[in-house]
């Protein structure tokens with residue numbers, strides 16, 4: 191049977207379409223085009239690196255993919271569905287989770303409570319359901335706590351679950367954030383500089399957990415300046431410079447690419 195080109199239920203095409211597809215994306219801030227005609231494709235199961243000198247537009251591209259910024263023009267598709275004008279909540283519901291370069295947990299809430307904030311679609315979020323189905327809400331809350339605890343175990347923070355998040359180191363905050371976004375069961379994870387400011391021991395743990403997530407089927411787009419980490423994790427790397435797609439290839443290929451080297455030297459000189 192031939193695939194249906196415009197499947198009204200979205201099923202056939204949705205399963206075949208790349209997980210994340212951005213075409214000709216532009217984001218203009220006043221006179222600056224932070225993202226300038228960028229296209230990128232993340233396939234199912236892939237772990238892809240996104241690198242580029244400071245100010246290249248990588249975080250802005252993440253903000254567009256995660257729905258916290260709307261593109262000036264261009265299109266974003268998630269599993270084949272056009273989502274450019276949907277906000278971050280809808281993007282999470284579509285299976286896109288993102289972490290931040292500098293995670294900002296709720297400092298006075300416990301580590302466990304912070305993870306619980308990542309849960310979506312809990313019945314307890316709706317007051318009327320709470321009133322009409324208190325038993326269902328209680329069992330969902332119990333399940334959420336169990337899930338949060340197993341995620342804390344996954345990121346090795348179980349021993350700190352009752353501590354306020356303010357006691358965590360920078361690297362532990364990155365692990366906490368990972369656990370928090372995993373509460374929503376994302377299919378795609380956008381990781382913004384997981385290695386930045388992390389001590390070498392914790393960095394190995396983060397690398398290990400990211401590899402494990404990918405082995406469990408999560409597709410990952412990784413912004414990272416640490417090229418050793420990119421080379422260990424990613425089969426394919428996209429290089430951005432001045433908002434544009436500059437190069438793409440294996441970590442070895444892009445690190446030898448003359449245009450990439452020049453872009454980085456320009457970035458250092460600037």
Ligand SMILES: Nc1ncnc2c1ncn2[C@@H]1O[C@H](COP(=O)(O)OP(=O)(O)OP(=O)(O)O)[C@@H](O)[C@H]1O
Pocket residue numbers: 219222224242243244245246247248249250251
């Ligand atoms: N909200 C904003 N308003 C105005 N300019 C912005 C805004 N956000 C980002 N920029 C500018 O857009 C450009 C791209 O920034 P962005 O943070 O996306 O780059 P980056 O590649 O992530 O850099 P880095 O590696 O240093 O994090 C920069 O010149 C930045 O100053």
